[in-house]
Amino acid sequence: MRIEWSHVNKRYQDSVTDYRHRPYNQEAQTGLLDFTASVRRGITAVLGPEGAGKTTLLRVTAASLVPDDGRITYQTRQNEVQVWSRSVAAMGGASPVDSLRRRIGYVPRKKRSRQELTVEESFHYLARFCRLPRPRIRAAELIAKWGLAGYRKHPVKDLPDGPSARYIMARSLVADPVVWLLDEPAEGLDELGWELFCEEVAERHAKGITLIATNDLKIAEAADVLLLMENGTCRRLGQRKLLTAGVPDGTVSSWYKTMQTFSAARSRTK
Numbered sequence: 001m002r003i004e005w006s007h008v009n010k011r012y013q014d015s016v017t018d019y020r021h022r023p024y025n026q027e028a029q030t031g032l033l034d035f036t037a038s039v040r041r042g043i044t045a046v047l048g049p050e051g052a053g054k055t056t057l058l059r060v061t062a063a064s065l066v067p068d069d070g071r072i073t074y075q076t077r078q079n080e081v082q083v084w085s086r087s088v089a090a091m092g093g094a095s096p097v098d099s100l101r102r103r104i105g106y107v108p109r110k111k112r113s114r115q116e117l118t119v120e121e122s123f124h125y126l127a128r129f130c131r132l133p134r135p136r137i138r139a140a141e142l143i144a145k146w147g148l149a150g151y152r153k154h155p156v157k158d159l160p161d162g163p164s165a166r167y168i169m170a171r172s173l174v175a176d177p178v179v180w181l182l183d184e185p186a187e188g189l190d191e192l193g194w195e196l197f198c199e200e201v202a203e204r205h206a207k208g209i210t211l212i213a214t215n216d217l218k219i220a221e222a223a224d225v226l227l228l229m230e231n232g233t234c235r236r237l238g239q240r241k242l243l244t245a246g247v248p249d250g251t252v253s254s255w256y257k258t259m260q261t262f263s264a265a266r267s268r269t270k
């Protein structure tokens with residue numbers, strides 16, 4: 001089981017605003033720059049300073065954003081490889097891409113949805129879309145597991161923040177995806193949501209490929225692998241235990257600070 005990014009580039013051309021309505025400059029911004037790396041089964045924490053490209057990497061990997069060039073190869077089953085690239089996107093024909101997306105669960109940073117369906121209808125609809133054999137049962141399981149029974153009949157768009165974030169987490173897991181991508185998962189989660197998220201993460205070590213993009217270094221302590229990004233590139237990738245063995249207290253936080261100190265020193269000498 002493996003995801004491989006091969007020379008992936010993404011530049012944003014337009015002056016648009018992001019989900020926080022932060023205005024971007026007119027000139028093109030680098031999202032990913034010749035990004036090349038690969039990860040295997042387990043949990044990978046994607047780290048890096050603001051603007052390093054973490055969100056862009058997750059969106060491209062979720063096949064919700066088209067790279068300018070390069071390719072992403074997913075091997076999620078033996079003898080079966082799927083690819084996402086500009087040319088695959090241009091070929092149209094929804095089915096290969098739909099089948100890829102069905103294997104990916106994506107939790108965006110913004111944990112709200114404008115969905116008008118109720119929580120129950122929405123899970124039922126998604127379970128049918130994913131061609132699950134017993135969609136009603138799957139919807140009921142998710143509602144129970146993510147503590148949403150009291151909101152079963154609420155339109156998704158009207159959920160309070162905590163339950164909305166739990167809904168977004170549960171939605172990403174409808175089809176029990178083999179690839180789980182999370183952008184700042186702790187943001188917006190209430191206490192119950194946080195506990196459930198930690199339980200889910202504990203189960204994922206042996207269960208597929210999980211990427212967690214975060215600035216919360218405590219979350220990264222649960223990762224098997226650390227992937228450090230800088231200016232759209234992969235600066236470091238390795239087993240957490242090996243990388244952090246070199247810093248005095250062995251924490252991700254100290255390792256990260258050391259890496260940022262090197263970066264600052266490097267850019268001063270340029």
Ligand SMILES: Nc1ncnc2c1ncn2[C@@H]1O[C@H](COP(=O)(O)OP(=O)(O)OP(=O)(O)O)[C@@H](O)[C@H]1O
Nearest residue numbers: 012016024029030031049050051052053054055056
């Ligand atoms: N929609 C967009 N339009 C223009 N530029 C963008 C857009 N989204 C991201 N960028 C730019 O791409 C670069 C990478 O942004 P990205 O959000 O992927 O980084 P990040 O590491 O997730 O940052 P943060 O930790 O702040 O969320 C930044 O320079 C950002 O300004």
